[in-house]
Amino acid sequence: MSVIVGVPVERPGAITSTLRRWGIRPRLRNLELLLLLLAAAALTVGWISLASQQAGRVTTGDPSVLMVYVGVLLVIHAAFVITGRRTDQVLLPVTGLLGGLSLLLMARLPQGLATQDLGSITLGLAPLQLFWLGLALAVLAVLAIVVRNDDWLRAYKYTWAAVGIGLLLLVFVLGDPTNGARLSLRIGPIAGQPSELLKVILVVFLAGYLAENRTLLARASTRLGPISVPPLPYLLPMLGMWGIALAVVIVQRDLGAALLFFSVFLTLVYVATRRRAYVILGLALFLAGATALYFLFGHVRTRVDIWLDPYVDPLGSGYQVIHALYSFGRGGILGTGLGAGLPAVSGTPGDLPAIHTDFVFAALAEELGMLGALAILALYGVIAERGLRIAVQAADDFRALLAVGLTMVIVIQAALIMGGNLKLVPLTGITLPFVSYGGSSLLANAIIVGLLLALSDRGVEPPPPPSPRRRFLSRGGSR
Amino acid sequence: MSDLLGRSDPAVVPTIGSALLRLGVALALVFTGLGLGLGYWQVVQAETLTTDPGNPLVQAAVRAAPRGRILDASGEEVAVNVRGPNGERLRSYPRPAMAPVVGYQSLIFGTSGVERAYDAELTGLKPLGPGGDMVRKFLPDPYDPSDLHLSVDVRLQEAAMAALGDQRGAVVAIEPSTGRVLALASSPTFDPNLLVDPAGGQAYLDSLRGQRASPLLERATQGLYVPGSVFKIVTAIAGLGSGAIRPDTTYATQPAEYFDGFRVEGFSIRDSPREFQTDDPLDLIEATEVSSNIYFAHVGLDTGPEAMLDWAARLGFGSPIDFDLPTAPSQVTNGDGPLFGFTDRVELANAAYGQGETLVTPLQMALVAACVANDGLLLRPTLVDRLVAESGRTRTVEPAVVRRVSSAGDAEVITQAMVTAVEGEFGQSFTGGAKVPGVTTAGKSGTAEVGDVARPHSWFIGFAPAEEPRIAIAVIVERAGTGRDVAVPMGGDLMELYLSLID
16 A cells, blocks of 8 residues: 555644544544645646636636635545544545546536526536535545444345335436436435436445355356356346346436446456356346347437447537547647637537536547546546555455445446547446536545545554554444 | 355355456556547547548638638739628639639638648648647647649640630640649639629529539549540550550551451441551551551450550559549449450450540540650649748648559650651641640540530640650540540640740
8 A cells, every 4th residue: 555654643732632532543644645735736737727728818817616625625634634544545636636627627618507596696517516526525535534334334235225226216207307318316406316326336235245145156057058157046136237237228218327337247246256257148148238229229229320430420419429539639649728628719618518527538638638638547547546455455355345346336437438438439428437517426426435445444553552442344333 | 254155165266356456457458448549539530630621620710710822833823811891701713714723712612622622731720740730739829821832824724724715625734744733624614703702602603503514513633534536545555565566566457447447246446537548557656646446446455455454544544543632533444344344345446446435534634645755654643832831831742653654665655656646747637736836746636426416525635845745735625526626726725835934
C-alpha cells in the first residue's frame, strides 16, 4: 500500500484526549493530503484557464463553485484524519479529481441543460452538480468512517437480492419513460434511477453468494457436451442473473446497465472459481441473448447498427456518435483548451445531445486533448489498482469478492462508456463515474468508493494502543 | 471470521488472489485498447475528422474565415471574396470561363470543382505543413486560408471556351513534361456568379437543371464519348508495347481488303474512301497517316484482347483517373462478353479503331497524347501549381510519374506517325488543319460514328512542337461532323495560341 504511512499524533492535547475517550485516535494522512493538494492545484489551473478562455483575458472568474468543492474535499480529509482509520489514502484524491473535472465541464456547458427551481432561484448545471457532488462525497465520507462491520451486508444477502428485484419491479410498474428508456422513478419531487443503486445491491448479493458457495462452484462438475459445468442447482443463479440482465434490457430498455450487470457478474464468478467454463458459458449466453435482442427489439438494433456505421443516418440516429468523433479529432494531442471546444464553435447549446451525461468523455477529450483523456483513463486505472489491492489484502473471501465487485462496477462502467464514445463498442446510455451529470449515478458510485474505503481499513496498528479494541469485523460489533 | 462452507479441502480451490492477478492483466488490456482508440481518433484520424464537410467546425470556418483566392498560372484572379447585399461573405468569379475548373462555392449549394477539392485548404482548416495544427488552434484566429495558384492559363481557357461557343464539347490541354493541366473546357457551362447569388441562385440552378444540354455535366472529366480514330493511338501503343507489331509491320491482304472489306467472322470492316492506295501494303506510319481502319483492326486482333486491355489500363482506362476533380473511368469494352470482356473478335477489331463499345473521357485522350509527347512516360494530371497560406506557409505540387507506358522508342515511332498524319502528303487532307505554322505538329483526327442518323463526334488529339512538346491537347465537339472540319482546326488554333503566349 502507501509508502507514506500516517504517523500517530504524539502528545495528545485536550481535544485528542477527549477523542481518545471516545475510542478515536487521530492520525495524519500525509499522502492523501499531498494528492488532494495536487488535485486542487490542477483544478485551480483548469478553472483559471476556463474563466480566461470565456472572458478573453486572464482572470479567475467567479471561483466560488471550485472553492466550495475543494473545501468539501479538505473537510472530508480532516474528518478522516480525526477519526484515524487506516484506510486507503489514494481513492479520495482520485475521486475528488474526477469530480472536479466534472465541475469544470459542467461550468463550461450551457447551464440550461439541467435546471432546478428553488423558489425564486433557478439553479443551473454547475451548481446542481456541485450539490450532488457534495452530497455524494458526504455519503462517501460517512460510509468510510462509520462502516466497521460487514454483517449487515454479509448476513442478509437474500434480503438485498429481494430489495434489488423489488426495485426493478417498481421501475417496471411506476417507471417514467424518457428517451424510450424506462429508467427513472419519481416519488413526489424526487426522481432517481434505481438501476444505479441496483448495481451496488447486486454486487453485495453476489459477493455473499459466491463466498459461500465458491468451493462447490469451483470443484463440482457434470459434463455438458465438451465442457464440464457445475451441477444444475449451482447454475441457477447464473441463469437468474442472465434473466435479470435481459429483463433490464427489455423492461428498462437500458442496454448499458444490462451489459454492466452481466460483465460484473461474469468477472465475480471467474474470480471466485477461476473456471474458464463459466466465462465461456456466460459469453455464449450473452451472445445468444444479444442476438435474440438484436432481432426482437428495435432500440437494440438501432444501437448496434449506428455503432457499425453511424454514417448511414448522419443527421439522425448516427448524429451523436459522429459528433463525438469530431470532438476527439478536434482535440488532437494537446486539446483545444477548456471552454474552446466544439459547443463554443457552433454556438448551439446542447449541440451534442446528452453531452453532459453520455458524452462527457468526448467533451473532455476535445478540450484536454489525448493527453488529458489518457490522464482520465489513468485515474480509472488507479481506482482499479486500488480496488484490486484492497481485494488482495482483504481478510476473507466475502470482503475480497465485495471489493472486486464494487471496483469492477466503476471500472467496467467507465470502460463501457469511454469505449462507446470512442466507437469501440456500441454506445450505451450509462454514465462515466463521478464525471457525468446526475445525482443517482454520483450517489451510487460514492457508496461504492465509501464501502471500498471502509474495506481498506487495515485495523489498528501493530504496536497495540493502551486499550486494544477491535475496530472492525468483530461479529456483533464493538463500537 | 466468516462462515466459509466447505473449505475442507482448500488445495483444490484456487485462491482469489491468483484470479485477481489475471483480472488485473485483463483490465490492463482493456485500458490499453481504450488508449489505442484515443490515439486512433485523436492522432491518426484527427485531420480527416476536422476537415470532414459534416463537421460543424468546417461549416463555422466557411462562414467565419475569409476564403483563399484562386489564381491562374500567371496570377490572374479567377475567384475572389466580395460582400453580398446583406454583408455576407460571397464568392465572385471575374473569369466565368474558368467555371469548368474552379466550380463554385455557394452558401446554399455547397461547393464543386476546385473549390470543393481544396475546400479545407481554401478555408484554412487544413494546415499546409505537418504539425501546423498543434499550436495554431490556440490562436484567436485558428484558420490559415491558402491562395490557390492553378496551372490553368485563363487566356487559353477562355479561347477554348470561345472556340467551343454554343456547341457541346470539351477541350483538355496538358503540359506533357509536367502533367500540368493548361485548359479544361466543357461546353456549355454555367456562370458561377449567378449560381452563388443568394437571391437568384435557386432559380438559376433550376434553369440549368432543366436544360437538355446539361451545363452542369463536367464533360472534360466525366463525359464519355465514342473515340473513333483517335483511339488508334492507343492501339498503336498496345501493339508496339506488347510486341505484336513493329513499326514496319504490314498486312499483305490489306490492299485487297481496302476494296473488298476486311471480313472478321462475317463482319466487314471498311476504310473510308481515299485517293491513296497502292498495291504495297501500308506500314504503321502510313496507316496512321491515312487512318486505316483495316490496318488497326489487324493490329488489335494480333495484339489480342488481354494485351489490349492491359495496355489501355496502363494509360488509365478502366478506373477513375487520379485527379483533383472527379473523373469517369474510360473503357475499351463494357466488359460483359466472354472474350476478356469483349463479346467476340468483331468487337475487338472494331474497338481497335475506336468504335465497338469503346468510350473515353476527353481528359483520358489528352493524357494519351501527353504520354506519347512525354516519351511514353505517363504523369499525373494536376490543376494546382502551389498553395500559399496567409501565414506564409507554401506547398508546391511537384510532377508525379504514374508509370512508364511505352518505351521512348515506341513513343518516337508514334510521334513520327502523328507528325506524318498532320504534315504528310496524304495526311494533310485529314489533319493538316492542326498544323501550327513554323512548328512541327503531331496529331490524329477522329470521326466517331454514333448511330446512323446523328452526325459523328468530331475529335482531335495532338501535341506541339513535336521535338520538344509544350502542349498536348484533346478536342471533342459533339455531333459536329468530321474531325477534319471542326476539332482539327480548333486544336491547331489553340496550340498555336498557347505557343505564342509562352514565347
